[in-house]
Amino acid sequence: MNITMLGTGNAMVTECYNTCFVLEDGDKHLLVDGGGGNTLLRQLKQAGFDWKDMREIFVTHKHVDHIMGVVWMIRMICQNMKQGQYDGEATIYGHEEVIRILKEMAEMLYPAKQTCFIGDRLHLVVVNDGEERELMGHKTTFFDIQSTKAKQYGFCMDMGNGGKLTCCGDEPYNECEKKYAENSKWLLHEAFCLYDQADVFHPYEKHHSTAKDASELAEQLGVQNLILYHTEDKNIVRRKELYTEEGKKYFSGNLYVPEDLEKIEL
Amino acid sequence: MNITMLGTGNAMVTECYNTCFVLEDGDKHLLVDGGGGNTLLRQLKQAGFDWKDMREIFVTHKHVDHIMGVVWMIRMICQNMKQGQYDGEATIYGHEEVIRILKEMAEMLYPAKQTCFIGDRLHLVVVNDGEERELMGHKTTFFDIQSTKAKQYGFCMDMGNGGKLTCCGDEPYNECEKKYAENSKWLLHEAFCLYDQADVFHPYEKHHSTAKDASELAEQLGVQNLILYHTEDKNIVRRKELYTEEGKKYFSGNLYVPEDLEKIEL
Ligand SMILES: [Zn+2]
Ligand SMILES: [Zn+2]
Structure with missing residues (x-):
């Protein structure tokens, strides 16, 4: 199994793409x-993917830095289904608000001859807090991260052999996520900026973490591998070096601060 | 007055951005x-613009390769107004369908504490076929291009000294546009591909033109300067050279096939 980061930035970035990624296991793909x-x-093309291979998609929340690309995926899928250039089915998972908004946007923006495939061969599936689904053949549990901004879900995937991969979405860890995040083999967590630059970027006012905070958390939770994402982009050339340097002081596992398009073996 | 092409591609491009541009006259800007x-x-940043200077925006139609960036502009404007970091007002013009969809999307996606600025300091203004408005201090007439796909408007701007700039949107010229397009000093028209490659790209099935078609049209209409945009991107390195070579055989005025971020004095 591996992960390819298509984007690694927060909502406001212009020097990289917003945080989204592909999990890959054999010929199966999950776009998050x-x-x-x-x-x-x-980004999919540059990373060497065929967008048509993204048969399972999960959307964490409705913020435009997460949902807009999925509105495009709906267009691509439905248009190609209509043109007879897309075989089989695809599924988009999200909580009730995400799925409702995706449907409404598709109906507003796309012609009926395309949106007729929604519910037919393109499935928009509502998942609930604590619900288990099989994604890429792996048992995956969705959970509400209890955001106070917009309702947001993370997920915890059973990687096999007792390992789990947990994605906390784009907000700091909340105690309610403990049973998922604790002892994860892989933890995906946001880091808005360096702790050293908190006075510049004001992460706490924006309800975000620093590289230090996320690393301390991962250490406490007994995580083996930590991926930091959803960062600012003001010094993107040195981001990997500086965030890694700061995080390593607080986390004894393997710390990853990926660039856009970077692939990591899980 | 000048124009900066922020994007020059059609809906499906991945090697350049979708067609959109900034008209600039002194300190005034119109984002189309x-x-x-x-x-x-x-693209705005790379072109050297401050997004906050885009105080007038016109949206031709609801297709996602045209409207999604404007949904982001609404976010930026409303969020910054809320944070006290945006002075004054801004206006988005479009026909009834565009304005309705922009409002609905903003209300679905953004919090009320941001959308409350819509109608207050961010004006979403419906324009009708043949309606005149003053944009960047220039008399500008909006017109329905009579699209059979999605309702779409172009515009014709009085540049002063009898010159006019006419934008035909992203579809081939329609006779109903004659009074606007004819004798334009500047005509902006789509060219999906080379006529030489019509068998590869099938422009006519997609209701699009070739560089040859648009150039012949501009010649017939007595246009002085022709800008071609909304192209495919399969050979973008040689696009300017090849499209210019083809178009020049049929158009005796000045032909422009801009790259993304190219600025042209009008
Ligand atoms: Zn985000
Ligand atoms: Zn278009």
Whole structure:
């Protein structure tokens, strides 16, 4: 299994794409979020993926830096189904608000001859807090991260052999996620900026973490591998070096601060 | 007056951004369309613009390669108004369908504490076929291009000294546009591909033109300067050269096939 980061930035970035990624296991793919628009399609292409292989998609929440690329995926899928250039089915998972908004946007934006495939061969599936589904053949549990901004879900995937991969979405860890995040083999967590630059970027006012905070948390939770994402982009050339340097002081496992398009073996 | 192309591609491109541009006259700016997402913000930055200077925006139609970037502009404007970091007002013009969809999307996606600025300091203004408005201090007439796909408007701007700039949107010229397009000093028209490659790209099935078609048309209409945009991106490195070579055989005026971020003095 591996993960390819299509984007690694927060909502406001212009020097990288917004946080979204592909999990890959053999010929199966799970796309998580879509970033802020059709640059998703460029990132998929640049990473060597065929967008048609993204048969399972999960959307964490409705913020435009996560949902807009998925609105484009709906267009691509439905249009190609209509043109006879897309075989089989695809499924988009999300909580009730996400699925409702995706449907409404598709109906507003796309012609009926395309949206007729929604519910037919493109399935928009509501998942609930604590619900288990099989994604890429792995047992996956969705959970509400209890955001106070917009309702948001993370997920915990059983990787096999007792390992689990947990995605906490784009907000700091909340105690309610403990049973999922604790002892994860892989933890995906946001880090808005360096703790050293908290006075510049004000992460706490924005309800975000620093590299230090996320690393301390991962240490406490007994995590083996930590991936930091959803960062600012003001010094993206040195981001990997500086965030890694800061985080390593507080986390004894393997710390990853990926660039856009970076692939990591899980 | 000048124009900066933020994007020059059709809906499906991944090697450039979707067609959208900024008209600039002194300190005044008109943004026309937004492309497919937040790459609009990157393109504005790369072109040297401050997104806050885009105080007038016109949206031609609801297709996602045109409207999504404008949904992002609404976010940026309303969020910054809320934070006290945006002075004054801004206006988005569009026909009834565009304005209705923009409002509905904003209300679905953004919090009430941001959308409350819509109608207050961010004006979403419906324009009708043949309606005149003053944009950037220039008399501008909006017109229905009579699209059979999605309702779409172009516009014709009085540049002063008898010159006019006419934008035909992203579909081939229709006779109903004659009084606007004829004798334009500047004509903006789509060219999906080369006529030489019509058998590869099937422009006519997609209701699009070739570089040859648009150039012949501009010649017939007595146009002085022709800008071609909304192209495919399969050979973008040689696009300018090849499209210009083909078009020049049929158009005796000045032909422009801009790259993304190219600025042209009008
Ligand atoms: Zn986000
Ligand atoms: Zn278009």
